[in-house]
Amino acid sequence: MGIFFRLLISLLCPIALGYFMLARVKDENKYFYHLERFSLAFILGIGGLTWLMFTLSFLGIDFDFLYFFLVLITITAAVYVILAARNRLADFQDYLLSVRAYRPSLFQVVVFSAIVLICLLVLPHWYMFPLAAWDGWAIYGFKSKALYLAKSVPLDFFIDPTKAFAHLDYPLLFPLVEAWVYTVLDSWNDQLVNIVFLFYFLSFLIIFYFNLRSFTNRSFALLFTFFLTLIPKFTDFMLCGYSDLALLVYYFVSLIYLLRWSLQPERISFLCVSAICSGLAAWTKNEGLAFCLINFTILVFLLFIRHKRASTNWRLVVCYFGLVMIIILHWMIFKARLRIPNDLINSQNISLNILRENLYRVPIIFSYFKRFMIILSDWNILWVSLPLIILLRIKRVFSHPALLILLSMLAYFTIWFFIYMITPRQINWHLVNSLERLLLQMVPLALFSIALLLSPPKENKPCA
Amino acid sequence: MFKGRVLLIIFSIIWFFWGAYLVVKDIPQSLERGKLSLALNLEGRRDYVLGGDLYSFIKFAEKNIPEDKTINVIFRGDEFGAQLFYYRVYYYLYPRQFAKNADYFLSYNLSLAEIPAGYKPVAEFDAHKYLLIKEGS
Numbered sequence: 007m008g009i010f011f012r013l014l015i016s017l018l019c020p021i022a023l024g025y026f027m028l029a030r031v032k033d034e035n036k037y038f039y040h041l042e043r044f045s046l047a048f049i050l051g052i053g054g055l056t057w058l059m060f061t062l063s064f065l066g067i068d069f070d071f072l073y074f075f076l077v078l079i080t081i082t083a084a085v086y087v088i089l090a091a092r093n094r095l096a097d098f099q100d101y102l103l104s105v106r107a108y109r110p111s112l113f114q115v116v117v118f119s120a121i122v123l124i125c126l127l128v129l130p131h132w133y134m135f136p137l138a139a140w141d142g143w144a145i146y147g148f149k150s151k152a153l154y155l156a157k158s159v160p161l162d163f164f165i166d167p168t169k170a171f172a173h174l175d176y177p178l179l180f181p182l183v184e185a186w187v188y189t190v191l192d193s194w195n196d197q198l199v200n201i202v203f204l205f206y207f208l209s210f211l212i213i214f215y216f217n218l219r220s221f222t223n224r225s226f227a228l229l230f231t232f233f234l235t236l237i238p239k240f241t242d243f244m245l246c247g248y249s250d251l252a253l254l255v256y257y258f259v260s261l262i263y264l265l266r267w268s269l270q271p272e273r274i275s276f277l278c279v280s281a282i283c284s285g286l287a288a289w290t291k292n293e294g295l296a297f298c299l300i301n302f303t304i305l306v307f308l309l310f311i312r313h314k315r316a317s318t319n320w321r322l323v324v325c326y327f328g329l330v331m332i333i334i335l336h337w338m339i340f341k342a343r344l345r346i347p348n349d350l351i352n353s354q355n356i357s358l359n360i361l362r363e364n365l366y367r368v369p370i371i372f373s374y375f376k377r378f379m380i381i382l383s384d385w386n387i388l389w390v391s392l393p394l395i396i397l398l399r400i401k402r403v404f405s406h407p408a409l410l411i412l413l414s415m416l417a418y419f420t421i422w423f424f425i426y427m428i429t430p431r432q433i434n435w436h437l438v439n440s441l442e443r444l445l446l447q448m449v450p451l452a453l454f455s456i457a458l459l460l461s462p463p464k465e466n467k468p469c470a
Numbered sequence: 471m472f473k474g475r476v477l478l479i480i481f482s483i484i485w486f487f488w489g490a491y492l493v494v495k496d497i498p499q500s501l502e503r504g505k506l507s508l509a510l511n512l513e514g515r516r517d518y519v520l521g522g523d524l525y526s527f528i529k530f531a532e533k534n535i536p537e538d539k540t541i542n543v544i545f546r547g548d549e550f551g552a553q554l555f556y557y558r559v560y561y562y563l564y565p566r567q568f569a570k571n572a573d574y575f576l577s578y579n580l581s582l583a584e585i586p587a588g589y590k591p592v593a594e595f596d597a598h599k600y601l602l603i604k605e606g607s
Contacts, residue, residue: 124493130504136512138519144557148564155565168568171557197512229482236489238496386489391481398477460478 009191013201015077016190017048020183022080023058024051031278038275040101042216045209046279049255052202053286053333056182061336063158069189070157110224117228121211124235133204133245136196142247147196148172150184154194164344175346177337179290180249203251207244210255211235214450217262221407222461230457239384239442240449249290250443256287257297258450261414264301265407268308281326285333292348293447296421298330300414355428367433371426374437378445385445392452399459408458415448415455520558527595528562531576534593534601540569544586544602546579575602 024047028038038046055076062072110118137143149172152163164174187199211231218227235241244251260283267276284301287294305326309319379389396403396412403409422444429436507515517525535541543559545552555578560568575589577600582591585602592603 127493127497127500130500130507134504134507134515135519136516143561148557148561151561151564169560171560195512197515233482233485233489236485236493238492382488383492386492387481387484391485395477395481399474456481460474460481462474 009198012191013187013198015080016187017201017205019073019076019080019190020051020055020186021047022051022083023054023076024048025083026079027051027054027282028275028279031275031282037273039216039219041212045212045216046259048205048209049213049252049259050279050282050286052183052206052252053179053256053282053289055186056179057289057333059182059186060159060178064336068157069154069185073186073189113225114228117225117232121228121232121235124232124241125208125211128235128241128245129204133200134197137199137247139246139248141249143196145172145176146180146184146247146249149178149181150188150199151194151196153178153181153185154188157189161344164346175292175341175348176249177289177291177294177334179286180252200245200247203245203247206251206255207241210244210258210450213255213259214454217266218454218457220266221458226457226461230453233386234450234453237384237386237388237449237453239446243443243446248443250446252290253287253294253297254447254450256283256290256294257447258454260284260287260297260301261304261411261451262454264304264308265410268312268410269407271312277322277326278329281329282333284326285330288330288334289337292351295334296418298334299421300417302327302330303417304410304414351425351428355430360428364427364433367427370433371423371437374434374441378441384442385449388449388452388456389445392456395456395459402459406458408455411451411455411458415451418448419444523596523599524555524558525562527576527578527599528559530593530595531559531574531601532563535563535566535574537566539573540567541574541576542568542570542572543576543578544580546584571604573604577602 021044025043027050028043028047059069059072063069137147148169149163153159156163159178163169183202184199187202188194191198211234214234215227215231218230260280263276263283264280267273267280270276280301284294284298287297306323309322379385382390403412426433426436506518510518513525513529519525520528531541541559541563543556545555547555559576574592575586577585577591579598580600581598582600585591585600588605589602590605591600593601595601
């Protein structure tokens, strides 16, 4: 029983921290739905928590102290919430009444039940067993064990060549969150740590639903959330301990909230969430830096195309960039000072000569893309139907937010195409070992754009 | 409007039936894993995930090698198996440190005749799996 209580604490602390972060992002008008806010609090809180763990460990504050401190904060926050709820009992009762008054249609009940059923069915595959997928234990699991045992970020770990297999240049969000769970449990348990992935998965489903809901009606949003759970690779990867799960969540959130902000510029909280999640994407995996670059380009494009006031534009650009840098700068300095190399992108790999020499790779890369995308047992009909739907709905593509989603996906694929062109690794090996995850990171965005292109035209405006 | 609706219906039908087939196909395996997991404790689950006797051998090494000693592995088999063995041992026996001329070697699938010079068996897990200790230590 004690261990489950500790497990609960390990989740409540980041959620409390996430609520605190959300309260700081100008959400006075409560633009988020309750469940959406809860899910955002979880994913932002995890990011904030790992950022704190990393930063404080350089000030000599170990994970145990942070744990003690955060538990105190969480208890204080809980007391505050209870007292505030008592003061706003009438509001709360109104909310409960509105929930009770809502009568879901039979279709919505059936689809919701199907989502729950699928979640229950995928659980035993991963949740019931310790980290088993390669990167899950060899990279993130191994690092998290080292961090947990050291109770801080041990510098000597990152300069030891015998540990190079754990990809020491990968950012630390995932290892730190696992180390956090071990710290709270006070034991190394590579099975119970799966609870974090499960919460990411559930939070993401909720966020996906509410974001789609803001563009269309309930039934349609629920149907496409259900469709998301019918992509086998998606559910598999979401629970196997790969950090692609967190990367996918942060990138999706950062891009979609950026688009929602562009449609409702007065809602600055959307832009803040987008900026924080862009930074957290880079704090999760090196690929996240590419996402930051794409989001930043979209932001600049949106601001200078749509809005006239240059001073406001510059302020927003600087704030967005500043938030991203606050999150990732310390990690970049850490890597630079310890001279932890990136074996894929470095000054030796990027040259015109290498690009010219590797031109023979172009058809190989395209053929692998094609080969992976048409595996229907992995992706359902997602990648097959996407180009078809774009072609059939081409008029809507150009007058719709889906265009920006599709362009950002194209930009990301282009960046990866470039990486495949310069990679020093054997190209076939590299494609086989990374392409699947690259496609996975784009799955929710691809499905989201399909949903937008197929949604009824009159309901294409964001809801309040 | 009409074209969009037709497209949505066709897309939804194909997506649903194909997706449902993929889920249903995996239900027996999923249930079996769920049932199995309930019968095992954490150690048993780790053992199941690693397969064979690998986890038992690693636990055996953990019990018999002092924490302050350096370790390494010798493995007979394909390259992938050797890598997997190396990383698994590193993962489970951390914070024990790896070294080239380690105090202890975990020898997997080697006969006694193949033991490297300067080492001798110190504990036997089975006929082909030993812990080797540096002679003179």
